Amino acid sequence: xxxxxxxxxxxxxxxxMQENNIPSKILELEDNKAKIYVNNTLKSRRxxxxxxxxxxxxxxxxxxxxxxxxxxxxxxxxxxxxxxxxINKPSNMQMMISKAHLSGTLANRINHYYExxxxxxxxxxxxxxxxxxxxxxxxxxxxxxxxxFSNLDDTMTYYFKALVEGTLALKESVIxxxxxxxxxxxxxxxxxxxxxxxxxxxVIKEYNDYSLVDIWVxxxxxxxxxxxxSYFYCPIIGDMIYGSGEYDEELMLFCxxxxxxxxxxxxxxxxxxxxxxxxxxxxx
Numbered sequence: 001x002x003x004x005x006x007x008x009x010x011x012x013x014x015x016x017m018q019e020n021n022i023p024s025k026i027l028e029l030e031d032n033k034a035k036i037y038v039n040n041t042l043k044s045r046r047x048x049x050x051x052x053x054x055x056x057x058x059x060x061x062x063x064x065x066x067x068x069x070x071x072x073x074x075x076x077x078x079x080x081x082x083x084x085x086x087i088n089k090p091s092n093m094q095m096m097i098s099k100a101h102l103s104g105t106l107a108n109r110i111n112h113y114y115e116x117x118x119x120x121x122x123x124x125x126x127x128x129x130x131x132x133x134x135x136x137x138x139x140x141x142x143x144x145x146x147x148x149f150s151n152l153d154d155t156m157t158y159y160f161k162a163l164v165e166g167t168l169a170l171k172e173s174v175i176x177x178x179x180x181x182x183x184x185x186x187x188x189x190x191x192x193x194x195x196x197x198x199x200x201x202x203v204i205k206e207y208n209d210y211s212l213v214d215i216w217v218x219x220x221x222x223x224x225x226x227x228x229x230s231y232f233y234c235p236i237i238g239d240m241i242y243g244s245g246e247y248d249e250e251l252m253l254f255c256x257x258x259x260x261x262x263x264x265x266x267x268x269x270x271x272x273x274x275x276x277x278x279x280x281x282x283x284x
Contacts, residue, residue, distance in 0.1 A: 001059040014045040061120035070112035091134035135255025148263035159257035160215040188223040
């Protein structure tokens with residue numbers, strides 16, 4: 001992997017690396033030196049750069065995870081660059097393999113894509129969705145890129161559409177209730193000793209027995225949205241854990257939009273999807 005940065009001020013390459021959290025140990029070697037190029041010339045960390053220069057850092061490739069069996073199945077990629085993927089995940093699909101799910105996961109499909117396109121990387125999920133959920137997720141092509149995302153939590157916003165049972169008393173509000181895991185279970189619950197999390201929402205349209213809601217969150221926790229709406233007796237339709245069981249549907253929770261600052265290029269990345277077919281079918 002080649003990481004390309006534009007220099008904003010005169011300084012040594014070592015100082016630039018320190019300011020941008022680039023550790024020497026991740027870089028390839030050439031002539032027993034870290035592989036760093038400026039203006040097509042191999043440089044050392046002691047060399048200086050000036051404003052406007054482009055520094056090319058060559059990162060050691062990773063080996064694909066042999067435990068993740070490649071599977072040649074559809075993979076809906078909505079964005080790709082040398083550093084990351086944004087994928088539209090189908091509903092009812094595990095993200096990563098486990099002892100109980102060695103195949104049929106999103107990771108199996110990604111590993112096939114990596115193999116087919118000679119992408120030497122392990123699978124690093126930057127964002128995650130529940131098995132039942134669908135929509136946009138971000139995948140880093142190197143563990144270092146995933147690490148850089150950890151410094152961007154406050155800049156990343158996730159937007160969801162949801163169909164919830166009933167109608168909400170407040171049509172636009174914030175749910176600031178902490179959540180914790182129920183001991184011995186995959187379930188979560190509201191608890192004052194739990195992790196802080198905030199769910200923002202706005203009702204888009206109300207129907208007879210359900211509502212279409214726009215939701216946006218930062219630093220999303222597992223099951224956060226599902227638990228928050230269930231707490232107010234408006235669970236997500238199709239939620240077999242926190243719902244009423246009245247609707248035998250897929251989980252009607254869809255991550256349709258994501259915004260973040262690219263950790264390498266510093267571009268504002270913004271992608272948005274239309275409502276999926278199962279939402280439109282249910283509403284119709």
